[in-house]
Amino acid sequence: MHTQPSKIIQGIGVSPGIIIGKVVVIKRQTCRPGWYQLPPEQIQQEVQRFKDAVGGAEQELLSLRKYFTDDLADALSIIDSHVLILKDRMIVEQTIQIIEQNNVNAEWALAQSLSQIQAKFDKIPDPYIKDRYSDVKHVADRIYGLLFGQDPYQLIQGDEPVVVVANDVSPEDTIRLHKENILAFLAEKGGQTSHTAIIARSLNLPAVVGLEYITGVLQTGDEVILNGTTGEVVVRPTAEQKEQYQEYSLHNRVRDEELAYYTHLNSETIDGYTVRLSANIEVTEELPNVLQNGAEGIGLFRSEFDYFHGVSHPCEEQLYATYKELLATMAPHPVTVRTLDVGGDKLMHYLSQNYSHMDDERNPALGLRSIRFSLYESQLFATQLRSLLRASVHGRLRILLPLVSSLNELYQTKAILRNIMSDLEQEGASFTPKVELGIMVEVPSAVILADVFAKEVDFFGIGTNDLIQYSLAIDRNNQFVAHMYDPFHPAVLRMIKHTVDAGHAQGIPVSVCGEMAGDLLCAPVLLGLGVDELSMRPPVLPHVKRLLRHSRYDQLHELAQDVLLCVDGRQAREFLASYFSQYYPREIRSS
Amino acid sequence: METHRTILVANQQGVHGRVATMLAKIAVAYDGEVLLQYKNEIVSCCSILDVLSLGLTQGSEIKVTAHGEKAEETLDKISQILTSATDPQPDN
CATH class of the missing domain: 3.50.30.10 (Phosphohistidine domain)
Structure with a gap:
């Protein structure tokens, strides 16, 4: 013993x-x-x-x-x-x-x-x-x-x-x-x-x-x-x-067998409302798993792996090979590639400039990272965009820019893209000239300006993890405040609604690719708010699809309106738990 | 015969694991001797650990010397690896 x-x-x-x-x-x-x-x-x-x-x-x-x-x-x-x-x-x-x-x-x-x-x-x-x-x-x-x-x-x-x-x-x-x-x-x-x-x-x-x-x-x-x-x-x-x-484990096996039944059905509600359920991945090795779980696209490809791994540094050819494999495997479904989403401290060894002092940044979450870093190290960014454009002919590419907080960042990126396109044209290289470009909506300023951004981009991707962190001013890794990190905070839900409405007013689709998308209590609310695409870890896909196929869109819409009125996450969760035990007992219990 | 060349390291990441592996592989396969000189240090290119420990980064200027038959050819191979900005694929 x-x-x-x-x-x-x-x-x-x-x-x-x-x-x-x-x-x-x-x-x-x-x-x-x-x-x-x-x-x-x-x-x-x-x-x-x-x-x-x-x-x-x-x-x-x-x-x-x-x-x-x-x-x-x-x-x-x-x-x-x-x-x-x-x-x-x-x-x-x-x-x-x-x-x-x-x-x-x-x-x-x-x-x-x-x-x-x-x-x-x-x-x-x-x-x-x-x-x-x-x-x-x-x-x-x-x-x-x-x-x-x-x-x-x-x-x-x-x-x-x-x-x-x-x-x-x-x-x-x-x-x-x-x-x-x-x-x-x-x-x-x-x-x-x-x-x-x-x-x-x-x-x-x-x-x-x-x-x-x-x-x-x-x-x-x-x-x-x-x-x-x-x-x-x-x-x-x-x-x-x-x-x-x-x-x-036994229960899981039984459930997995049942879930397998859903993987190749359409993702639509009982009353015929269709959404796109797609996958978040980091490496191309995950693709078989993505297809197996019935994803209708990659809603978020985190492109950092090529930059961190291998003894090799990502040259244009390496990146091109990765993106080509992604696009060709998933075609005709869309593949959303998020451009580099890190700060320079993580990439020191590639760069001529030394970013080691960034360890001392007092507020790394508010520092030189993501799109800001890419625009600062514009050569690195251009290489990534160039390989993306070259790969674009192999499938349906969507380029997603992380942490955009002002229009200027979008304009600068568009200018870089235009330059690369004219270079590629001169070289006679093929690419899709009308490649879809979108921004991550994860900073409150992007939410507030969503109507303006919507006129400039082809889609929105709401990154709920960072959006919650930046709007509630909560560092999830800080044990003293982590409990205040709340996806059902009414402010968060209103921001999502605002973004969806602004996107739809301009006729562009809005996806959610944070953890909320794969949460069985959050997902129905997001759908009720009108989100067009949910992107999540591949194994969660069949669960969400099953829930969706047992739902009616009018009910989800009503549900979302009720949740918007809840004062905090606790109330929202209690309300949802009772609602679901009434309507979809199996879907929630087995999650 | 002996021949030497001065080369600027172009690899963005410097002479890291994969590049050092390729250099050492060439030197090991070569009948003669290949030496790398960086600042005041001279090491044998056969030793991957010696090559790594020079800590060569992008822009380092090194002198490569080859003794023996086909010295020019060997230097060509080595300088090709060191002067390409991106990683050449290893030939397996």
């Missing part, structure tokens, strides 16, 4: 699946090398032991390489660089020299070589190149594993499949784990768009990452329940919780 209590930890679900199982905790620090002296006659033997470990690690890398097809050039390049690091003179020759000169064991000698390498890397000013030391550590860990005669992952030898818990799981570990008797993995580091996450999804290996201190919280043999979609991890569940989850 465990004396430690059960608890629930929230991480980032990166690869779906609900798993109950025992964990194996892998701690890299168990490999810390000791020091011992060797008699001279054993030195050559020790050198050979080290060479064997390096050779073994190389064989492993080469065999993992076969797991990747040629189209995964980034992954292949990572493995190739690991092979070169492994055989580097600073690792091999240096370590052998230390063994021979000091009559010491290989582990200790390798540790000395590593600290010399680290000292060199510490002096590199460029943070991106400096960060490659993490690759050196990954490689050294493999050599250590073989020197100790134990693979950290060989702990996983029982017949019973287990959940692996580790500090950091590399893309290579993920492939390796996939071959073992593994149910899922939990990691302290990583995020939705890491290479590890992408590989886990493509191998259908459920995973939750971003779980701080999890290797300290769990011990090998502990039981966990994890949900790779929601990111919830129940540590040492009680019998009751396990039963609940098993029931939930």
Whole structure:
């Protein structure tokens, strides 16, 4: 029996699946090398032991390489660089020299070589190149594993499949784990768009990452329940919780079967009112999932991934390839690409200008980011727009500009687009001249000027997450005020209504692509306010479609009017809960 | 034979993982020796760690020297990688 209590930890679900199982905790620090002296006659033997470990690690890398097809050039390049690091003179020759000169064991000698390498890397000013030391550590860990005669992952030898818990799981570990008797993995580091996450999804290996201190919280043999979609991890569940989850899991299966029925039906109400249900995604790897869930387009493609990931910087060709794949796969449905939505502090390593001082920005949410940053780094922006325009012939493209707060930003962007178009024309490159251009409505000034903006753009995308944050002046990550973040705040609902009405007055469609769009209580209200398109995470699509197909538009419209009169979120939620238990009991209960 | 060239690093991201990998691959495959000199430091291009630790960013001026057969050809390959502003695709 465990004396430690059960608890629930929230991480980032990166690869779906609900798993109950025992964990194996892998701690890299168990490999810390000791020091011992060797008699001279054993030195050559020790050198050979080290060479064997390096050779073994190389064989492993080469065999993992076969797991990747040629189209995964980034992954292949990572493995190739690991092979070169492994055989580097600073690792091999240096370590052998230390063994021979000091009559010491290989582990200790390798540790000395590593600290010399680290000292060199510490002096590199460029943070991106400096960060490659993490690759050196990954490689050294493999050599250590073989020197100790134990693979950290060989702990996983029982017949019973287990959940692996580790500090950091590399893309290579993920492939390796996939071959073992593994149910899922939990990691302290990583995020939705890491290479590890992408590989886990493509191998259908459920995973939750971003779980701080999890290797300290769990011990090998502990039981966990994890949900790779929601990111919830129940540590040492009680019998009751396990039963609940098993029931939930069964219930989910039954529901998923039922939901599958909806995925290819039209998204319309009983009385024939049609809306577009589309998907929010970050990487093209999600496209199969998007189609599987019956999305009628991409309502929000977050284009940041190409800028953050891969050892490669996004040149025009790389971006073009991404956008072409998106558009061609989704055609004839529209694909809405949001242009770069970050501040310069996140992209330091690409830019000649140093933005590291932006760490000190007192109000990053109000700083140089999104469209402001793009207009400031106009060359970077032009490259993105150029690749978008070139890709536009492969499907239906909509370009969405984030954080627009004044008309001037829109005019400047249009001027850049005109220049690129005339360049492309001169080069004889093909593009869609009337490509749709829209703005994110997420700053109160854009709401107030919605009637003016509506005359200048082809569509509106309401970004509710930021709109709520900026209009209520609430930082959701601040624990003291987070509870005041309220999608049903009457001011928020009125702003949405105002934006929809202003858009419709000019005959342009209005979509919502924040979290509200995929919330089963919010979605009906948004539809009742006249929103034309809801864009959400792909797995939520069938839920919303089922709700829609059981609704009548006149009722949704009435419902929205009633919710607009509620004084706060609590009242609105209570009202909606009672309304739905009356009209659509199944839709709400099973959410 | 020995030949050398002075090259300005054009890659926007500098000589990072992928570029260093390609440089080291060429040097390892080459029968002779390829050296990179940046400021006062001279390193062998065969060592990916040495190449990375030079910390070459866009605009760094380096001297590349090749000793051995087909030195010119090797320098051509290396300077092509270093002078393209964007990442060339690796040939796998």
